[in-house]
Amino acid sequence: GNGVVGTAMAVANPDAEVVFTDESFQAVASAEATFRENAGPAAEAGFLVGDALSGVERESVDLVLNNPPFHTHRALTDSTSWRMFSGSRRALRPGGELWVIGNRHLGYHVKLRRLFGNCETVASNPKFVVLRAVKRR
Known part of the structure; x- marks a missing residue:
């Protein structure tokens, strides 16, 4: 961005x-x-x-800030966000945090809970959410 x-x-x-x-x-x-x-x-x-933190060494960072796109070219898809979330988990050290800014309707909290086992809403308004997931292991 x-x-x-x-x-x-x-x-x-x-x-x-x-x-x-x-x-x-x-x-x-x-x-x-x-x-x-x-x-x-x-x-x-x-x-x-x-692409999606591919150039970042495994377990080398403490914090990833992410505002993923919900479209790839003309297609509405979550494939890019899923790669970004998976790449973030790979790059984070144990205890590291992924913070995501996204449109509320995209349901990123569900994907983050599935991938990280946790997700909390840090802030929100009717259109956007700020989510935090912690790499536990």
Whole structure:
């Protein structure tokens, strides 16, 4: 995406090591521009082009922030979100957290409970939810 969520987290936590990833070169360039504009010239982050955290080492991260698309090209599908959630679980260390921002009607909480064994709603409004799942093992 455009990197707004990751940039906000990086600005609030300047000591965090942050990596932005997307399958789109254009989205990664947009995320980098957002980060550079808002985090300041001394801030550092990584920028990867890849599918669903495929370029991220297994059990190497503590937190994944995710705002998955609910469409792939012209098709409405959850296949991309499922790959992103599965890739997040693979990349997270035990005790690591996946936070998902999504449209309420997509029912991501069901998928996260199936994959992680847990899911809590952190915040919501009539249109969106913020969900948190923890990798227990």
